Amino acid sequence: MTxxxxxxxxxxxxxxxxxxxxxxxxxxxxxxxxxxDYYPFHHDATFARxxxxxxxxxxxxxxxxxxxxxxxxxxxxxxxxxxxxVAMRGSNDVGKTLTAEGTVGEVREDGGRTLVDVECTLGTxxxxxxxxxxxxQLAPSG
Amino acid sequence: MPVLTDEQRAVIxxxxxxxxxxxxxxxxxxQFFCEMVEDANPVYFDAGYARSTWLKGKIAPPxxxxxxxxxxxxxxxxxxxxxxxxxxxxxxxxxxxxxxNAVQEYEQPLRYGDALTVTNRIASVGEEKTxxxxxxxxxxxxxxxxxxxxxxxxxxxxxxxxYRPAASHW
Numbered sequence: 267m268t269x270x271x272x273x274x275x276x277x278x279x280x281x282x283x284x285x286x287x288x289x290x291x292x293x294x295x296x297x298x299x300x301x302x303d304y305y306p307f308h309h310d311a312t313f314a315r316x317x318x319x320x321x322x323x324x325x326x327x328x329x330x331x332x333x334x335x336x337x338x339x340x341x342x343x344x345x346x347x348x349x350x351x352v353a354m355r356g357s358n359d360v361g362k363t364l365t366a367e368g369t370v371g372e373v374r375e376d377g378g379r380t381l382v383d384v385e386c387t388l389g390t391x392x393x394x395x396x397x398x399x400x401x402x403q404l405a406p407s408g
Numbered sequence: 409m410p411v412l413t414d415e416q417r418a419v420i421x422x423x424x425x426x427x428x429x430x431x432x433x434x435x436x437x438x439q440f441f442c443e444m445v446e447d448a449n450p451v452y453f454d455a456g457y458a459r460s461t462w463l464k465g466k467i468a469p470p471x472x473x474x475x476x477x478x479x480x481x482x483x484x485x486x487x488x489x490x491x492x493x494x495x496x497x498x499x500x501x502x503x504x505x506x507x508x509n510a511v512q513e514y515e516q517p518l519r520y521g522d523a524l525t526v527t528n529r530i531a532s533v534g535e536e537k538t539x540x541x542x543x544x545x546x547x548x549x550x551x552x553x554x555x556x557x558x559x560x561x562x563x564x565x566x567x568x569x570x571y572r573p574a575a576s577h578w
Binding site: 287297299301304316318325326327330331333335343344351352405406 | 440442444449457458461467469504508542566574
């Protein structure tokens with residue numbers, strides 16, 4: 267967890283340190299409670315298989331939550347998320363480990379705000395599963 | 409239905425009536441959300457820390473936007489206008505839905521106690537397509553969230569694939 271502001275400016279192309287989380291069945295149940303998403307794909311393996319999935323997988327809101335956590339660990343607790351796009355490409359399955367990796371994109375000034383665009387990928391042992399693009403507004407300096 | 413009907417086309421772009429969120433933006437649900445992904449950011453829960461920042465107080469996790477519109481599981485609420493159900497896809501056998509893409513924009517921080525209202529519209533409906541999962545339609549919805557002052561606090565654009573599950577293939 268970063269609690270202090272970074273002294274040096276972010277630079278395009280910088281690689282951000284990976285952050286991982288185990289996708290246990292217990293966490294899948296937590297995700298149902300934490301997102302209030304009771305769609306059976308996320309808690310009923312039989313339903314999931316009958317509808318073309320391999321089994322229970324984690325939902326969009328969980329992925330948004332994890333990307334949000336990563337974003338603030340990378341850019342500071344009081345950086346503010348302005349935009350996030352999540353593209354589901356593969357399923358995030360129970361039993362895997364989810365890892366967020368990121369690269370700093372454009373760093374720009376916009377009406378007195380410092381904005382950083384980030385290209386992020388969420389993936390498991392199966393490879394990349396989720397493309398995430400987000401924009402953080404950094405805490406004003408000084 | 410390989411081609412969209414006139415009835416389906418008529419639903420596209422029509423903004424729903426505002427609907428009040430079932431629960432105010434609240435710290436307890438935010439804690440459950442953060443427990444889920446082990447998010448220890450003090451700006452969500454530590455009032456002293458949060459006041460010391462430019463955000464001038466605690467905020468709710470921005471990515472919770474979609475959660476604030478989830479209704480209670482019980483008792484079942486009158487759903488009111490649901491533009492997606494007006495497409496009639498379920499009657500055509502498209503009983504399963506999977507998320508494809510989600511774009512959230514956050515206009516301002518949400519504060520605990522904010523009472524949100526949501527309007528919703530269908531932004532687009534694709535012609536019928538077949539994927540690994542089955543045959544159905546890509547549908548994009550756009551939710552607009554406003555706070556108790558009538559200010560837009562965020563938007564959520566969701567692209568879903570609503571489909572007839574393929575015959576068992578394993």
